[in-house]
Amino acid sequence: MPLNIVVCVKLTPSTANIEIDPATGSLRREKMSFAINPFDEYAVEEGVRLKERIPGSWVGALSLGAPDSEAALRESIARGVDEAFLISGPAFEGSDTFATGYALAMGIKKIAQIKGRVDLVICAKQTNDSDTGQVGPAVAAWLGWPGISFVKKVEEVSDKFLRLHRMMEDGYDVIEADLPAVIAVLKEINEPRLASLKGKMAAKKAAIPRWGAAELGVDESKIGRRGSPCAVAQQAAPPARPQGHRIQGGSPQEKAKQLVEKLQELKLI
Amino acid sequence: MEQEKSAAQANAHKGVWIFAEQRHGQLISTAYELLNVGRRLASDLNAELSAVLIGHKVAEHAQALIEHGADRVFVHDHPMLENFLEEVYSRLLCELIQKAPPDKFLLPASILGRSVAARTAVEARTGLAADCTELSIRKDSGLLNAVRPAFGGNLLATILCENSRPEMATVRPMAFGRAQRVAGRQGEVVVVKVEPERFKTRTRFVQFVREDSGEQDIASCDKVVSGGRGLGASKGFDLIREFAHTLGAAVGASRATVDAGWIPYRHQVGLTGRTVRPKLYFACGISGQIQHLAGMSSSEVIVAINTDPEAPMMKLATFSIEGDLYEVVPAIIGELKHRRGDAVTHNSTNSN
CATH class of the missing domain: 3.40.50.1220 (TPP-binding domain)
Structure with missing residues (x-):
């Protein structure tokens, strides 16, 4: 039986160009370029691959963010996703992972109403901006579905269950999860393909529904700043590392000797 | 979040908890690191430090946790807990949080910790700061100052969870040193009854495949x-x-x-x-x-x-x-x- 799959994506600052105002410690957003969270490329690719594995399946992309988050959704369509949906509105601003998980779960429920059902949600391991890795498990908790994070392989998939490899520190666990389920996938899971010309055309043409708090029927006490248990009290640039020491010396042996002496002084070896 | 309810809630929540992770039946080093930082937070709050242990045949580790600073150890010991399933571990943690609500709860930012903490925080309707590298207690309010790197370490953010309890955080491995052992230190061991028949578990552990060939992680x-x-x-x-x-x-x-x-x-x-x-x-x-x-x-x-x-x-x-x-x-x-x-x-x- 075909699967309905939803991939959660986010528009984030491109990693290489993060600029922080040294005075305020906050991001200089106006100076940064934004793109689909690089980790999401693997989640999108896995969704598209699973769709290809099970004929008749459908894969959608869902994002929560400012209106410009559409760019991440169009990128997902260019990479093979069938449809995209955006949750956006002032009421969602300032959402932490708790509130983000709730809003995405509500979006998934709405997609399930439209498409009949949703069998699988795929998130990336984390975003490159907040680095929390908490949204995948939070979405699973809000939906009350099984959740498996750090997934490095989908070994088997049917309309009833998934058999997954979950990375552990010393190897991997083979886990089976009944559907519907939420998984968070690692970079190791696949090699994302580039957007096709056909995909790019589809991305350009796609109409992306935008859902606000009212359309989604959310409990407004659970979204945005008000609904977020956590708040950022302060941001600062990390303290600069002390000035480094360049080991001088003629031969590699001399340099090695000096280095080892330094490390012994510091009781590191 | 609603102010009145949460103020009352905060008063009912006592003590600092740490999650003592075990792998293949052995405690891993983050357990001792969390006992170290947890002890410091508990002392600043004049509160007790408890460790939560989940696994199979792990009860023997309770004394080691006590000797490294825990005043109390909650032991969940059952064959079905031998391997990690997010659903099961987070359910146990939620039930324990409801029974003996803590004020702060630290977990390791390991694969297991990061997975289970986020699910538990939502189920317990509270906030979670991810992958913290500095933790302290605010003198005025007793709140947890959770400092964490974001944007790939380009920014340090201080996270506060003012109105929900417990304040939860995952802690980056190696961010804190290990607690010192005090041989013969006394504490309380609370064995939590685990009833597998109550769990409608939809995830199943099949097997573990070792890949590290004895290398250090x-x-x-x-x-x-x-x-x-x-x-x-x-x-x-x-x-x-x-x-x-x-x-x-x-x-x-x-x-x-x-x-x-x-x-x-x-x-x-x-x-x-x-x-x-x-x-x-x-x-x-x-x-x-x-x-x-x-x-x-x-x-x-x-x-x-x-x-x-x-x-x-x-x-x-x-x-x-x-x-x-x-x-x-x-x-x-x-x-x-x-x-x-x-x-x-x-x-x-x-x-x-």
Whole structure:
């Protein structure tokens, strides 16, 4: 039986160009370029691959963010996703992972109403901006579905269950999860393909529904700043590392000797 | 969040909890690290420190946790808990939170900790700060100041969870030292009744496949030796492994080497890989792209070996050596072995 799959994506600052105002410690957003969270490329690719594995399946992309988050959704369509949906509105601003998980779960429920059902949600391991890795498990908790994070392989998939490899520190666990389920996938899971010309055309043409708090029927006490248990009290640039020491010396042996002496002084070896 | 309800809620929540992670029945080092920082927070609050232990045949570890600073250990011991399932572990943690509500709850930012903490926080309707590297108690309010790197370590954010309890945080492995052992220290062991028939578990553990072939894990070793593109070929990791072995270090890698298939992904340090915070980090032939720095720039001492003196890693490093790693690394290995040889001779002289 075909699967309905939803991939959660986010528009984030491109990693290489993060600029922080040294005075305020906050991001200089106006100076940064934004793109689909690089980790999401693997989640999108896995969704598209699973769709290809099970004929008749459908894969959608869902994002929560400012209106410009559409760019991440169009990128997902260019990479093979069938449809995209955006949750956006002032009421969602300032959402932490708790509130983000709730809003995405509500979006998934709405997609399930439209498409009949949703069998699988795929998130990336984390975003490159907040680095929390908490949204995948939070979405699973809000939906009350099984959740498996750090997934490095989908070994088997049917309309009833998934058999997954979950990375552990010393190897991997083979886990089976009944559907519907939420998984968070690692970079190791696949090699994302580039957007096709056909995909790019589809991305350009796609109409992306935008859902606000009212359309989604959310409990407004659970979204945005008000609904977020956590708040950022302060941001600062990390303290600069002390000035480094360049080991001088003629031969590699001399340099090695000096280095080892330094490390012994510091009781590191 | 609603102010009145949460103020009352905050009063009912007492003490600091830490999650004592075990792997294959053995406590891992984060348990001792969390006891260390948890003890400090508990002392500042004049509160008790409890450890939560989940596994099979793990009750024997309760005394070790007490001797390292826990006043109380909640033990969940059952065959179905031998292996980690997010659903099951988070359910147990939620039930325990409801029964004996804590004020603060720290978990390791390990694979298990990061997975289970986020689910538990939502189920317990509270906030969670991810992957913290500094923790303290605010004097005015008793709230937890949770400091964490974001944007790949380019920004330090202080997170507060004012109106929900427990305030939860995951803590980066190696961010804190281990608690000291006090032999014979007394504490309370609370055995929590686990009733598997109540769980409608929809996930099943099938098997564990070991992949590390006895190597140390990069996230829990206090020394890491990493190789980058400068190795030139996959066999370059033979030298890195030899170096790591001589030093007692774990083997790390840059993204480029993992993408090239020279070494498995679990070794990858960086934004798309894993985050490490060792006392000593060797970057061999790694230029220091921002994506790699995100995974290791909080290491205590960084040594860079590179032919390019202008590489970002050479500028970040505590000690930098300009040179060919294929000459410098063998020289360091030789020097280490030489000194170790000296030490052995020296000791045997003393014992005579």
